Amino acid sequence: MAKILLEMKNITKTFPGVKALDNVNLQVEEGEIHALVGENGAGKSTLMNVLSGIYPYGTYEGDIIYNGQVCKFNNIKDSERLGIVIIHQELALVPEMTIGENMYLGNECGHKFAINWNKTYSEADKYLKMVGLEESSKIQVKTIGTGKQQLVEIAKALAKKAKLLILDEPTSSLNEEDSRALLDLMLSFKKQGMTMIIITHKLNEVSYVADKITVIRDGTTIETIDNHGKEPVSEERIIKGMVGREITNRFPKRENVKIGPIRMEVDHWTVHHPLYPERKVVDDVSLNVRQGEVVGIYGLMGAGRTELAMSIFGQSYGVNFSGELKIDGKPIKLRKSESDAIRHKIAYVTEDRKGNGLVLSQSIKVNTSLANLDAISKNTVIDGDKEYAVAEEYRDKLKIKTPSVEQLVGNLSGGNQQKVLLAKWMFAEPDILLLDEPTRGIDVGAKYEIYCIINDLAAAGKCVVLISSELPEVLGMSDRIYIMNEAKIIGEMKAEDATQENIMAAILRSGRGA
């Protein structure tokens, strides 16, 4: 049996109000590729942040034993000194700088006061060769594609003399070909004795490269599966571990479900990335929503769900749109305008309530009325009393817990903020609500209340599109489910036919078939 290089023992990490990790154990042998799988929010990234010292020693419980020694990392530098290097999901390269500058960023070689550029670039070239890049290290990072940028990240890690390399979803922004090249590169590193941990959602990649697979669910280790058998571990086997939680009564029952005619239709909808116009973020999507229906859109992060919703909402995201949007059978003229979308009674409730949903420095009252100021004003003069009354009404309706509607939204809890966000859009009186991760980051009680609101909206004849990366939520709430992966709709299921397993399987099939 090979030597255990890394052991994480009984790691428990608590954030205010949430236990992100609960007694997690992980053992990594020297020279193996260890895969870490689990749903979004299961705690994979938190675990790796503990390992790399982003959460310093003392903020978690349990031990990290590396090379036989108990480690007490205070920051990333401490863990990197021992050769533990993490490559994050979002590329952390500075586009304007050269490859060489990026590789030695914060780790500059040379004298304390003067960088030795000759050494920097010659060393950088050496590591670039190791990852199979022919480019000179003197060109700017922005001139190479994302696939190659990912390789630069790896070269950068090698330059830090990595012994244990952690790759957090390294292929999430790569196409099939680049992904395969990257995985093969990992296998060749393994031959040279490197130890690696890979976090990924793509289970086909897991069975391709991993020696062992550890499944994490809801902050605890479920199992570690050995991938050395004659047959590679089946994906169904991994999925079972990933989603195997029981669904109890977490969702309120839908009452008097009356599904009417189609209200909104999207036909062959294609949207391109605003910065990389050659990349499609929504690819030939067609879907429809009926009156009084809750339509779920499930997909992993980065599948293009948010991009789809935002592009429908007045083309507020993306460039080079094509396709058709019909409301009540009538095509809507394409225009880049959010107020246009609101006029057509579409609402987009963002997943990022703090970033682009609410004005935190303003009161509940101001936020509630924001999307429909005209309703409380006459000749553009706001009727302050009416505004107050509206805010009070929604505070009661949505049970927003606050002493006063004059309270600043920034002072509210996540669940209450989410309710204010919903209040804003309900006051705008839309017919079609695009809800993007409406329960992200809020506690179970508040989630239940939000679900009740969603059901009420549907019962009132609104069309609700529920976008979520939580499978149980989509299954528990929707009448119909679209499955989205890699910018495409890859499946449509009725709620009664859908199960966690067949949705996951559909996603995996599409990933492999591409």
Add this chain to the structure above:
Amino acid sequence: MEKKSISAILKKNAMLIVLVLVYLFFLILTKGGIFKPSSFTELINQNAYVYILGTGMLMCMLTGGNIDLSCGAFVCLLGALGGVFMIVQGLSTGVSILLLLAIGVVYGVVLGFLIAYVHIPPWIATLAGFLSFRGLGTSILSANSKTGSLAPFPVSFQNLFYGRVFPSEKGVFNWPCFIFGLLMAALVVLVIFTTRKNRLAKGYEADSMKSAALKSGLGAAVIILVMTRLSLDGGIPTTLLWVAGIVLIYSFITSKTTIGRHFYVVGGNMEAARLSGVNTRRIMFLAYLNMAILTAIATFTVVARSQSAYADVGKNFEMDAISACVVGGVSASGGAGTVLGMVIGATLIGVINLGMSLISLDANYQRVVKGFVLLAAVVFDILSKQKQK
């Protein structure tokens, strides 16, 4: 309604209290000189441009801490052009004013377009004006005058922007001014009490009787005091009407209208505003268009007061306007601040300036004091906000 603690009231009105204290300080130091009727007129005339530019700057800053560096230099250019129109060409006052306003609109449209639609960072877009307008203004002046300044402006122009309404001899009590003051004071009391009554009738939160009485009493007292002093100094300065008109209009816009609300939410969270259907570009455009128009009006008051257009007119005006806003509690990152706050900030700086010149403090030291007051005000503001958390 819960009772507000005294400390909360103090915190909320901190700058106002500082203003009163500074005023009392100079009252003692100048042995009452700052309370002379002429000091009141002086305070208003000297600072009219700060209030007007401060209002424009406030609208820019609300959109996200954006500033206009070019307004001081633009004052110089407009002043020079005004001199050419009125003095060299002999155009009538009315035509000249309209021409200057039109030039303001043209600059505002260009600037607003560059900032809102071409996405040039405001400080860079306005830096161009800052650098070039004074040069342009000075060259116009020297082309039209040997001394490099144009004077005097027509009497009708001066009466409009640096005159008196119903003028009387100094020392003779000016009844129209006093009666106007009484009317304004009555209006303040009326507005406060009717608002309260309406709110109570509809069952909403309202000020307590005591605080409403205190507010209206203090407001009315200050207005009557100021107007009584002005009555002894020849009557209402026309600048007061211009300033009061602009301040009232913009108070109303910022606090009561949808467009005013849009300025706040754009500064509070640009993305959230955009996704709520607010035309964020239009707001940015309007902020700078408005600033240019107000700069034209500020130019009138300044040129009328100095009775001439010269190369140095408008120097550092942009900084005065920004200071007034910042001291008045306007957030340097946008989304927060009121016209009333800016007025208090501008008055505070004005009182300090006037007080220092009354005790004939060296001009260089005056700058030192101003610099420190500005810093102290902002530090004080930030610290008091941190404690609230």
